[in-house]
Amino acid sequence: MTTLEHRARPLDVSAAEQDYAAALERDAAALRRIVDLTQRVDSNHPLFLEVAERLDTLSERLENPVDTVTETVRNPGWRHDPVSGVENAIALPLVLEFEDDRTVRAEFEFGLPYQGPNAFVHGGISAMVLDHVLSAAVPPGDVPVVTAQLTIRYHRPVPLFVPVTMVARETDRDGRKVWATGELAVDGKVAVSAEGLFIEKKLKSAQ
């Protein structure tokens, strides 16, 4: 199996830019840890009253040079998207492994930031992750592929803090249409399943 990093084009950047990418990855991991900690505290903790102040001081130093950026283009999307992105503190991050060209798998656990009902994963988070993994199972050819429709079925709630397995595979192609299915399973039982229809975008003819 290969990870998405191997499947995606390698980072073709200078050594300085690679250092920078590594720093962003460390920053995101450190942020993710604090995001998680702020969910885990269940009793008054005096430090919490000063956390915002410390974070704001850091923000103010970062704020100035970046106020006009409206898209992140510095690295490939899989470095910063909200599901797999190691540079994004919102992302789990999910590590995708490819069993073959059209079957993808991920194993992970959900922590408290992803909680909906007490002790269980928010249903929208399961939908988000399934969209991402199904899309990854549909390899782009000469033209980009976009999601047209996604159906999610909830069979049983997904607990936090247990190993979760997710598998998705491309199931069919017909012209520009591609279908994929996938499941999120806990302890060998399917908890959430998904079916997706993807469309190859039309290439605009050169005029």
Next chain:
Amino acid sequence: MTTLEHRARPLDVSAAEQDYAAALERDAAALRRIVDLTQRVDSNHPLFLEVAERLDTLSERLENPVDTVTETVRNPGWRHDPVSGVENAIALPLVLEFEDDRTVRAEFEFGLPYQGPNAFVHGGISAMVLDHVLSAAVPPGDVPVVTAQLTIRYHRPVPLFVPVTMVARETDRDGRKVWATGELAVDGKVAVSAEGLFIEKKLKSAQ
């Protein structure tokens, strides 16, 4: 229109606990700002090389007392869920407004942490938010209501940094089944639509 805070039970806690909830809300807002900033920087910034270290120092001070917590129960779910939760840095946070008991609306913008394709929202994020808003349009009666199935249709990509309107409403009830639909629209045009089936949980008979 009333917001979800008005619809949900008010925070029935002591003044000290209310101060604490307010501090958590400020912390999450400060974290959200840094999560966003780390996505917006598009050139080398020397501070980034020390951000992780500063955050880790903060984490280490917070880490000790909280390592065994496995669910967030201190406040109602809408305070800390990953979509509407003002105490959760992952959440937008989305503010829900109720037009009536079974119609809910939200207006907001997506920033860089929610990016999928360059300059557009990740499809899984749209699915996550629609799941949340549709669920909110289905008011629980005497028994809890859970999502059984959700279908998302993607009509056009959703740009970052533009006003987005989301509306959802309950459409039908039949026994324990409840249906709802909703749309995410940009500039008056539907970009993503959703249809959900929800089930009222059976009450276990007392034995």
